[in-house]
Amino acid sequence: MNDLLALLKVQVLAFFDINAAFHAKDKGERRKKLLLSGLMLLSMAMIMGMSFGYSFMLADALKKAGMTELLEYVPGLMMASACLATFFTTIYKTHGVLVGFRDYDQIMSLPVTVRTVIASRVLLLYLMNLFFTLIIMVPAGIVYGMEGSPQPAFYGLFPLTLFVVPLLPIVGAAVLGIGISLVSSQFRHRNAVSLITSLTLTLAVILLSMGAGEMSADFQTVSAAVADAIGKAYPPALWYLDGVCRGNLGALGLFLGVSAAVFGLLVWGFSRFFQPLQSRLTAHHRTADYRLRPMKTGSPFRALYVKELTRYGASPLYVMNTAIGAVLGVLFCFGMAFFGQEKLAAFLELPGSLVMMRTFAPLIVAGFMALTCTTASSISLEGKNLWIMKSIPVEPFTLLMSKLAVNLTVQLPAVLLCGLALVFALKPSSFEGLQLFLMPAFFSVFIAAAGLMINLKTPNFTWASETVVIKQSMSVFLSLAAGMAGIGLPVAALALAGYFKVPMSAAGLLWNFTMLMGFLDFILISLLWEHGERWISAL
Amino acid sequence: MMDFKPAERLLPVFVRWPMLQINNLSKTYQGGKKAVDGLSLEVCPGDIFGFIGHNGAGKTTTIRAVTGVLAFEEGEIRINGKDLRREPVLCKSMMAYIPDNPDLYEHLTGIQYLNFIGDIFRIPKGERVERIRGFADRFELTADLGDLIASYSHGMKQKLAIIGALIHQPRLLVLDEPFVGLDPKAAFTLKTIMHELCGQGCAIFFSTHILEVAERLCNKIAIIRKGRLAACGPTDQVRGDGSLESMFLELIDHE
Structure with a gap:
């Protein structure tokens, strides 16, 4: 047990970079880390608030509609949502947390059993997801307690079962994540195979979950329809619902038993096959038969750009997390071109008429681009290779632009495709058509430059798994916030204008915003030019 | 075993200006630890300059500052007469750096x-x-x-x-513990190449813990202790009548 706790402690310290916040010698650095941790806590409080708000509005609407018997679905729905989110975020964490972690040699040489090592890795995954489950589900439980009339057993069962909720999705994600890695490892171009598999899977599930949300009209009661929708999205949520909210002991036993058994099976099976699995997943194809031949030469910028692009393609996790916005944007716009905007808006439950869509389409495409950017983790990903970046004779601006260019390589073709699809779908005027391309393109530059600057100021070079910097770093979080703020600005301006009855044309405001975005791009690039050397030197 | 001779005798007199000049370099880490304190030395073309010190003495900090990897507050570093802080790209184009851990x-x-x-x-x-x-x-x-x-x-x-x-x-080769991890044959090849490069007018500045290698390979040696230069000069002068090892231990123990 002591071994397990010792291993877990080291992993938690490394994964959440806790020591830097409390033990950094430099006061400024410590303050920065504490401030960033505070921001992270604030964002978690916001998610809790959102969960509470959503649950409360749902409960309120159900009560007003006289459907109080459906209130028990509030915690059930949030449980299904937390489990699906856990499942998707964990698939891509398995490689790096469960297998293929950097300190494998160090850990495995310690006098501890393989089962203890596995248990510590699985517990780390569990802790990360438990935290997430708590911030989603606790507010839903409180709302149900306030608005519904739960049985007394609920107050005991709800807090206790919270600790069991993440187990099943973790097992499912671990099996799938390792499966993808195993299949990919059979191929020479394992990263490409892993990427295609992951992307296909994600898109398939997004489409399926949208399909599951559609309720059939055949059901005699709304309750049955809701239960069916939840059951389709995540079947164990129904056992949970029956057990925790309705006090059905059989269902509760089934939920707890299946969760514990499946989780135990994962730890047992994984510890049995861990070492051969690790060897297979981390083995590299070696040929050792290279013959020198003439090589393509190019400028330093091209060399850096190619290096960055190769780095990008070498990490399916990096691609999945930074290209998904562009992919979804293209899917949305092509959906609009093929199905027509009314059908798509109805499918996605988006309000608005053709005129609204024509006006806001550039902002929607820009919003997709703002979801992700490659640059927000590109500095941190240099990791132990930072010495190369700092010792080569290249102007810092060239170096930074090579990183920015990768984001444009991912997003600009998507902007172009989205623009063409929307021109076909919306038949805009030439002015509106121009804006369909200009605003998202300017936004793409903005988010790339902002992400780069944020990562230059909040780098993390001591990561043991790239998941930490790609998915959970402060710079990625702040870049997303910057992107959302950029999108939110014109929306807020329009809302305020409407509220105060200020006569303002939405199209005119968006044109001004496009120009402002272009100007902001110029400012940010100028800042990188002016201060890039100093910022890189300070890394 | 191949006998390495100081290369400076092979070079004409007119190329004996410093390829690396470190003037009064100081580096204080965030938190207040002074890793390098007023360090000055020169490495000329043809020099194989060994940089010796125990763990934490300031060798890697100095090397990282010389190669532009680490920013420093006080002092000046010149590569072939050019100020590293004013013309970093030009300076870096003249040198090569091999860190102690080859993270590529x-x-x-x-x-x-x-x-x-x-x-x-x-x-x-x-x-x-x-x-x-x-x-x-x-x-x-x-x-x-x-x-x-x-x-x-x-x-x-x-x-x-x-x-x-x-x-x-490169005209200046900076290496941090270059022999660690190399097999004996590769280590010998590297020593041979270092010697060849010096003959061609390249300057080499490297840190090592292997005192026998430093003694055999280097024509100049500097010993750093607690960030300050404890001894510096031609190898024969630094070691005096004894071995480099005895001289080094005497310096380190004499605190």
Whole structure:
């Protein structure tokens, strides 16, 4: 047990970079880390608030509609949502947390059993997801307690079962994540195979979950329809619902038993096959038969750009997390071109008429681009290779632009495709058509430059798994916030204008915003030019 | 065993200006620890300059400052007369650096890494392959160049880092513990190459813990203790009548 706790402690310290916040010698650095941790806590409080708000509005609407018997679905729905989110975020964490972690040699040489090592890795995954489950589900439980009339057993069962909720999705994600890695490892171009598999899977599930949300009209009661929708999205949520909210002991036993058994099976099976699995997943194809031949030469910028692009393609996790916005944007716009905007808006439950869509389409495409950017983790990903970046004779601006260019390589073709699809779908005027391309393109530059600057100021070079910097770093979080703020600005301006009855044309405001975005791009690039050397030197 | 002789006698007098000048360098880490304190030294073309000190003495900090990897507050570093802080790109183009731990881009193949270095240092297309072939053959790495660096052993990565440092013909070669991880044959090849480079007018500044290597290979030696220079000069002068080891231990213990 002591071994397990010792291993877990080291992993938690490394994964959440806790020591830097409390033990950094430099006061400024410590303050920065504490401030960033505070921001992270604030964002978690916001998610809790959102969960509470959503649950409360749902409960309120159900009560007003006289459907109080459906209130028990509030915690059930949030449980299904937390489990699906856990499942998707964990698939891509398995490689790096469960297998293929950097300190494998160090850990495995310690006098501890393989089962203890596995248990510590699985517990780390569990802790990360438990935290997430708590911030989603606790507010839903409180709302149900306030608005519904739960049985007394609920107050005991709800807090206790919270600790069991993440187990099943973790097992499912671990099996799938390792499966993808195993299949990919059979191929020479394992990263490409892993990427295609992951992307296909994600898109398939997004489409399926949208399909599951559609309720059939055949059901005699709304309750049955809701239960069916939840059951389709995540079947164990129904056992949970029956057990925790309705006090059905059989269902509760089934939920707890299946969760514990499946989780135990994962730890047992994984510890049995861990070492051969690790060897297979981390083995590299070696040929050792290279013959020198003439090589393509190019400028330093091209060399850096190619290096960055190769780095990008070498990490399916990096691609999945930074290209998904562009992919979804293209899917949305092509959906609009093929199905027509009314059908798509109805499918996605988006309000608005053709005129609204024509006006806001550039902002929607820009919003997709703002979801992700490659640059927000590109500095941190240099990791132990930072010495190369700092010792080569290249102007810092060239170096930074090579990183920015990768984001444009991912997003600009998507902007172009989205623009063409929307021109076909919306038949805009030439002015509106121009804006369909200009605003998202300017936004793409903005988010790339902002992400780069944020990562230059909040780098993390001591990561043991790239998941930490790609998915959970402060710079990625702040870049997303910057992107959302950029999108939110014109929306807020329009809302305020409407509220105060200020006569303002939405199209005119968006044109001004496009120009402002272009100007902001110029400012940010100028800042990188002016201060890039100093910022890189300070890394 | 091959006997290495100081190369300075092979060079004409007119090229004896410093290739590396460190003037009064100080580096204080965030938190207040002064890692290097008022350090000054010069490395001239033809010098193989050994930099010795125990763990935490300030060797790596000095080397990282010299190569532009680490910013410093006080003092001045000049590469071939050019101020490193004013003209960093020009200075870096004249030198090569091999760190103590060869962390290279693992997602690239060996040849992709060398071609990357070739592009960055603008090695002419016509000469690139031949230079790579020359060094890769000597370090017996040619056949492995098509494989991913991630699949290399520590020693192979070290060899690749060395080849990458040599192919652009630096005028100043800065190495941090270059013999760690190399097999005996590769270590011998590196020593031979270091000697050849000095004969061609290159200056070499390297840190090592292996005092026998320093004594045999270097024509100049500096010993650093707690960030300050404890001894510096021609190897014969620094070691005096005894061995370098006894001199080093005496200096380190004499605190």
